[in-house]
Amino acid sequence: MKNFTVPTREQVAPANQTIFDNLHKALGFVPNLYATIGYSDNGLGRYLAYQNAKSSLSNKEKEAVNLIVSEVNNCLYCKSAHTLIGKMNGFTDEQLLDIRRGKATDAKLNALVKLAAGITKNRGRADAELVDDFYAQGYTNENLVDLILQVSDKTAMNYLHNLTQIPVDFPLAPVVEAEAVLN
Template identity: 50%
Template sequence: MTTTASAFNVPTKSEVSENNQAIFDQLEKQIGFVPNLYAFYAKNETALADYLALQSRKTTLKAKEKEVVNLVTSQINGCRYCQSAHTALGKMNGFTNEQIIEIRGGSASFDEKLDALAKFTSATVSNQGKVDEKVKASFFAAGYSEANLIDVVILIGDKIMSNYLHNLTGFEIDFPLAPEL
């Protein structure tokens, strides 16, 4: 059977495995609902648990730094779902609407360290990891370490998975829609 774009539906709790139903219950307790992205991962027996484990791994990056990486990566990859979700999360982490728009554009002039991170993330995603030495030097000069570099790359990989999944399927965005840039 061939699946068309219009056939990509988000499963309900009753349509996923018992293991994934238990994860749905945990998500509802933790965040109040099951985001459509997570529910879509549950169409696969192990993907949701694997993805959540990746997302909750210990990292050297602070919450605001993670949102910078998420916003820049999602913007470059054109994922409206993740742009919208991370705009909401960015606000929860203290960014203003104006700051979020600037971050999505690949810079953060309001904070020197976050600006270096945004530019490094943008260059990494745009150039498949082949980043100009000046950009890398600015990243390290801003106070980031090689351990931070590894965490940025892991977070970019996390976000690319979700960006591509939504870009391929186009299921409904269940966050306030982020403005177009």
């Protein structure tokens, strides 16, 4: 299999160089996964627009989805990045581990996490009881569509890292028991 390296600023298209500069200004560095998307002349801008689009889900809800999807897809890069971002959005270490185990103490967030895990594990299909609980917790059709879009966003990045295995440039996420999520 090809050994992927993270492209430098000089190795990407001029439009991506501008995006690299903006990411560096905003974050202090260009995350390796974003840089890897830079191999595509149009992919990085397209992806960032998709990722940063408005959603009916809060940032905290999006991070919970990002974490459980990354756990189900076993993407170390995204688990690590979203553990850090989850902390920035107010989750405690224990809450982050619980989400990665497929549960949350808050009933509404728990319904979201369980449905996101079900959608991911079953490739877009989920048990009717998970969908019913999602709606019973106050979520709407708009939230369901936005949940699916969030799952698709994170699945794409999980697949990119799982295939390329580029270096993780975030503090590594702690290990959780695999059987807790996969059952």
